[in-house]
Amino acid sequence: MANGTTSKTQTERLQLLRVLGPAHIWALGVGIVLVGEYMGWNFSVGKGGMIAGLIACWVAGLLYTCVAMIDSEVTSTVAAAGGQYAQAKHIVGPLMAFNVGLFLVMAYTMLEAANAITVGFLLDTVAGIQGHSGLDQHPFIVLSIMFLAWLNYRGVLATLTFNLVITAIAFLAIIVLFLSVQFGASSVPLDFSAITNDPLPYGWVGIVASLHFGLWYYLGIEGTCQAAEEVRSPARSLPYGTMAGIMTLLIAATMTWYVCSGLIPWEYLGQAGTPLFDAARVTGNSWLMVLLFVGTMFATLASANGCINDASRAWFSMGRDRYLPSWFGAVHPVYRTPYRAIVFLVPIALIFALGAPLDQVVTFSILSGLLGYTFMTFNMIMFRNKWPLDTIKRGYVHPFHPLPTIVLLTLCSTAYFAVFLGYGTQLIAMLCFYIIASLWFHFRRYQFVRRGDQFTMPWPKPRGY
Amino acid sequence: MAYKPPKQGLFGQVFDVLTLLVLTVGALYIPLYMGLAGAAKVPNPVANPTWQSLGQNAAEQQQWAALGITDPAAANNIITARFDYSFSWVALVVMAVLVVGYFVLVVRLSDREYREVIEERFGEKR
Amino acid sequence: MDVWSKLEYVAWGLSLMFGALMIIDLIRTDSTYDNDLLTSSREGEIEATAERHII
Structure with missing residues (x-):
């Protein structure tokens, strides 16, 4: 069973297929996130001005570097589909795991819906430029979700190889745009005068507020560990792919900020639907416009694709442990994918993509992500306390131990405040949802769960129990 | 003595999924319909x-x-x-209490369940 | 009827096709294989044989 495919002697067991390498992990992580550079991050400029947008970009980058470090350590040790869900189950306990599983499914399904909405919006913009007004966006929204779900259904290797190609193209598009603008391909000059004239239109509170959408630059990088059960060597590939991913994103985010802030007046940028595509429009170069259209399209598809992959893994793992009906814990006998979870999540994504406004969906996704990062802080502390470094072998040990955790917790609190400025109602609605769901799990659903079977890692007994 | 969970029938499984679904859609759409969103x-x-x-x-x-x-x-x-x-400080305090309270609730209940898991897994000599 | 209006219909058609492909395969798989086999995957099984967390 070392290579993960079911051998002759164990034909009665179906497992997910172990076929992925570090490049696929990079593609999964960056693929989900890169769309944030093509849409959404710029609302942080709207919430605080240009400088605030850049600070938010770097502060959020710091937050996610902590996330990536913590995640790499835990997940290179707890290598199971469901990622943080399986971590929570082994380290904090079943109810926390159920909540984390829900965070993951919500964050990714909402992000998937947001991506599909963007595909529709972008096609509408292009149709408008070509003189066709009033395009019906619904068929395109439905098609992108259906196609990607089908791709995921048919097998993980093809899905993530597809993701690798389109993510690489979308990333190159940002670099090409940056270089061409730098070498004078733009007919309109770069202009950063707003930085000196109107540095902080909202004052310091604007910087905090902009952190809300600053998260959008990187949201979803932690999804890499969902693939743990499908990677050939998780202890090596997961930290490697995740860290390479966060570096890629830091570079892309900074270049994106530079080009967009230089080419687009910040008041417009703060409310634009597709900022990088708009920046290409401003350059007046039709090649760049085509390139950035393709980039935006690919980035959204890559992201939705990765989201389907991750959300279905989390849903599948919860079904497998009977946190959800065990019907969902099924693996397809031929394609080796969690096919029932994939199919079930399609209509859910459609409900949100067709029925809710974009900023609402995005906020729901960000909030679920944020709750997940908060969980990571005490998860990390408990992990090191229950199993100190010398008790189990870790694939990767992150340096400066309590420091990343403390930084992450501080930044999470700030981000809660940022969301509270303007979206407090959603925050409260979401928390009520999770509290009710938790009580439901604890008092009703948990009776169907086998107690001892939940702990699957070959570890010694945790300290203090 | 290991805990033996009851077997759940098809109806129960469907019912549980529907409960979660209603909760999710409710959390998203209720603020929307009440006009409190955004x-x-x-x-x-x-x-x-x-x-x-x-x-x-x-x-x-x-x-x-x-x-x-x-x-x-x-x-x-x-x-x-x-x-x-x-913003109002009262609303901020309410939010802070809710966030902290939520995590405390979840971690405490989890711990109770976790002890059971550990006991069953490591209780008898393997 | 320009190209965009046609694309709308194409998109509806393709969505239906992908949806149908998944549903048909799901029904066929579920009726061909035993449910106990389909849900036989266990977390950490590979873990136990392939990687030892022991120093």
């Missing part, structure tokens, strides 16, 4: 806008033109729109 920017348009009075320099005017907006009046609302960041 922070709106409020435009404060200036009278008789010119690019100068809107604070746009020559380069920025070129950029607006490239975006398809040549008339300052059309950009008036976009440029002057601002968020309102005033």
Whole structure:
């Protein structure tokens, strides 16, 4: 069973297929996130001005570097589909795991819906430029979700190889745009005068507020560990792919900020639907416009694709442990994918993509992500306390131990405040949802769960129990 | 003695999924229907806008033109729109209590369940 | 009827096709294989044989 495919002697067991390498992990992580550079991050400029947008970009980058470090350590040790869900189950306990599983499914399904909405919006913009007004966006929204779900259904290797190609193209598009603008391909000059004239239109509170959408630059990088059960060597590939991913994103985010802030007046940028595509429009170069259209399209598809992959893994793992009906814990006998979870999540994504406004969906996704990062802080502390470094072998040990955790917790609190400025109602609605769901799990659903079977890692007994 | 969970029938499984579904959709749509969702920017348009009075320099005017907006009046609302960041401390405290309370609740209940898991897994000698 | 209006219909058609492909395969798989086999995957099984967390 070392290579993960079911051998002759164990034909009665179906497992997910172990076929992925570090490049696929990079593609999964960056693929989900890169769309944030093509849409959404710029609302942080709207919430605080240009400088605030850049600070938010770097502060959020710091937050996610902590996330990536913590995640790499835990997940290179707890290598199971469901990622943080399986971590929570082994380290904090079943109810926390159920909540984390829900965070993951919500964050990714909402992000998937947001991506599909963007595909529709972008096609509408292009149709408008070509003189066709009033395009019906619904068929395109439905098609992108259906196609990607089908791709995921048919097998993980093809899905993530597809993701690798389109993510690489979308990333190159940002670099090409940056270089061409730098070498004078733009007919309109770069202009950063707003930085000196109107540095902080909202004052310091604007910087905090902009952190809300600053998260959008990187949201979803932690999804890499969902693939743990499908990677050939998780202890090596997961930290490697995740860290390479966060570096890629830091570079892309900074270049994106530079080009967009230089080419687009910040008041417009703060409310634009597709900022990088708009920046290409401003350059007046039709090649760049085509390139950035393709980039935006690919980035959204890559992201939705990765989201389907991750959300279905989390849903599948919860079904497998009977946190959800065990019907969902099924693996397809031929394609080796969690096919029932994939199919079930399609209509859910459609409900949100067709029925809710974009900023609402995005906020729901960000909030679920944020709750997940908060969980990571005490998860990390408990992990090191229950199993100190010398008790189990870790694939990767992150340096400066309590420091990343403390930084992450501080930044999470700030981000809660940022969301509270303007979206407090959603925050409260979401928390009520999770509290009710938790009580439901604890008092009703948990009776169907086998107690001892939940702990699957070959570890010694945790300290203090 | 290991805990033996009851077997759940098809009806029970469907019912549980529906419960979760209703909760999820409710959390998203209830704030929406109650009209509580989202922070709106409020435009404060200036009278008789010119690019100068809107604070746009020559380069920025070129950029607006490239975006398809040549008339300052059309950009008036976009440029002057601002968020309102005033908030009530009471609401902030309510939110903080809710967030912290939520995590405390979850971690405490989890721990109770976790002890059971560990006991069953490591209880008897393997 | 320009190209965009046609694309709308194409998109509806393709969505239906992908949806149908998944549903048909799901029904066929579920009726061909035993449910106990389909849900036989266990977390950490590979873990136990392939990687030892022991120093």
